[in-house]
Amino acid sequence: MKKILILQVACLIIIIAFSCKQATGLKETSPISVRVSEDRLIRIDKMLKQSIDSGWIAGAVGFIARDGKIVYDKSFGVSNVETKSLMHNDDIFRIASQTKAITSVAVMMLFEEGKFLLDDPISKYIPEFANPGVLDKFNEKDSTYTTVPANREITIRDLLTHTSGIDYAGIGSGNMRAIYSKSGIPGGFGSDKIVLGDKIRALGKLPLIHQPGERFTYGLNVDVLGYLVEVLSGENLDNYFHRHIFEPLGMNDTYFYLPASKHDRLVKVIAEDKNHHLVNAPGSFVDYPLVKGTYYSGGAGLSSTIKDYAIFLQMLLNKGEYKGKRLLARRTVDLMTTNQIGDLNLGRDKFGLGFEITTASGQERLGISEGSFSWGGYFATTYWADPKERLVCLLFLQQSPFSHSEIQDKFKALVYQALAD
16 A cells, blocks of 8 residues: 555656646756756857857857757847848748648648648638649740640548648749749748738649649648638638747747737848858848738748747647647647658658658668658748657858858757757
């Protein structure tokens, strides 16, 4: 009897300790307390400073948390090459395609409410996608085309895995870029002149680049899912994100369009002039977070801080919960971070429902553990979460084009060389 009582008390202590850990959220700690070498973390500082001194990048913010404890949160360089304003940890970055993971979580929250099944055809909820056709012949002179019937309809699972056959406007194949341009389909980001539903319904009537499920094609799939969230929830995507994700998690600096009080925290996008010198990117293309926009791109529209996005990733690493707020069930997170594309090719790795998933082969490249989930953004932001090593890691830059993307790989390798267990 005494042994049973001792066992019960021990179990209770473990449960309380785990609950407290979940409730506290991300907190700074000494690296050694979670078995990370402080001396070896300095190698990240040196690499980023050297990249700045070499004129490769203007500035960056790096972040590492282990076991929910922040061991690295540092900024380097400048956020504006003209004014030489110093980069700060809480500066706001255009996270572009990192929006996709947030939209995917929103979709799966609605999945948990019984609003749909993953293998439902998207046309059940957005009728314009019924009876899809696949591009057959294309006339370059006037962008006219012919199609053949698709073998089946696009499913919600296809959209979450980028296997639908929908291409990208702006960065997709030449033929589809022309077709999308002629039909006024945007590539993402923001606008104060269009709304999501109008453009997604128009997209539904256009051809696919290949048969649904045939291969992985990175495209406007998650923009379609953003509109699905609006259809199923009765809220626009901006409101849904804030009410159901950002506010519960305390992501207070994540927006489609920044309030005026936060405009000065938006990092400038850096480009290169003809002499390969770093300059602030010209044109209004990059200023979309500063307008009073109406287009909520589920695939590319958000801006955020590195800490806000780390909170989002920690929620997923915690199997759907953060500081006592549960957004997703444990099994749903498992579903999202499991290979969902079977034998289809995505380099060394696979894709889940919203994330690239590191495989055993992918682990061999830089040391990121098998089962880690990751992605990045157009303006040189990148992230991954490693369940095995209990890591949340992000490196935010704001640069396009980004000629020295090896900096991201160096950061990844340097994270793992700093582990001290």
